Amino acid sequence: MSLLDEMNQKASALGIPLSAHLDITWRCNERCVHCYLDHDLKGEMSTEEIKGVLKQLANTGTFFLSISGGEPLLRRDCFEILEYARSLRFNVKLKTNAVMIGPKEAQRLKDLGIEQIQISVYSHRPEIHDAITKLPGSLKRTLDAIRRMTAIGLKVSITNVLMKHNVTDGRHVQKLAKELGVSFVIDPTITPMLNGDRSILSLGLSGKELEEVFRTEELVGNVGEYCAPSTAPDEDDLDGHSCSAGHTLAYISPFGDVYPCVQFPMPCGNLRTQTFHDIWYGSSALNELRSVTLRDLPTCSSCNHVASCSRCPGLAYMEGNMRGPSTADCEKSYARTGVPSANMLLKKSLPPMHNLVQISMPA
């Protein structure tokens, strides 16, 4: 077990939120077609409120801190917040589109000891990337900033979110990342908007397209191993949890709302009226989430994929039940292995849609 795994295990046992994701704004200078945020909401926390939150997170044991948005650099106090976070000795990652990072900003990030800059690059083709961000010239500005940052030794990671617009571009972005000397992550998941609007899910890849992605050796490595059917779960698997959300990970919105994860909009409390400590340890919603093991999931516990599924409880929550399946993950497991999930089999066994009701009229 690696030292990092040991840390996570210990944090989980002690109930410590080792990682926190803090969005300091939802405003953005891009309008990505698949974005799940409402950019026009008002009432962001002030600089002092955010500093207070950071102090509370440090006191509760948070070590890994992701500062994100929206575009965090749209806040004039972004560097003041980053500097304060570093003074509290957080390991800080910054999620940004980088279009506002010039030479001065890059050097400041380097001097502050920011661990990693995480940037979404949707395509190697400007016409595709810019069509997704709806900001003309954005790919060039982002790539210029990446070169600027790597030149002075900043660590950069590119995430390539795959959707219908750019389904064939993953390998090319991966090659671009290699040329730039940065790490590369591919993400084929489109999530509903946090306000519940699910219309953007139509931008996601079809089952056939997912299959092709999962069988691309350059992207997944050993295809045979990656796409192998899951092995049966053991007792330890069934006693485990789906992910770290609410266990060692917390999400905080620009308005002080606390959720288990940015993809899990279950209200747990608000930092304008409660302390982080009280929310983290006292929220009935969080405590209920923590009590759920894979064994407790009515459909997924009997699924072939339960031990290896990337089931997101937040996406399940947005479908109506955090103990239920996450359809997007069922589709991914099926596309990867060709084995239908328990949820898919259950849906197939339901009566056909034309027999929704039977009416017997009196004679």
Add this chain to the structure above:
Amino acid sequence: MPFADKYVAKATTIASRLLGEETIIMSTLDSTLFSLNPTGSVIWENADGQTLLSRIVDEKVCTEFDITPEQARADAEEFVGQLAEHGILVVSDQPILQ
């Protein structure tokens, strides 16, 4: 001159947090991860740049742990040497302002 007669301070190029009784440290320069045991954590927490290592050992380590002063000083010397070698602890003859 041994480290005991020097001032020690946490480098600014690190991230760190107390996790239970242990301390996790990551170098922002090369992402190397360190874990300090409870004794090392006491030295780390008190490495403020204003206190001599010998005083940290005598007043904090020896009072909190069942260890002889000689052994504690020897362990602290080795500990500080290791962390300084990795650049996560700064050692100086003079108090360190940060």
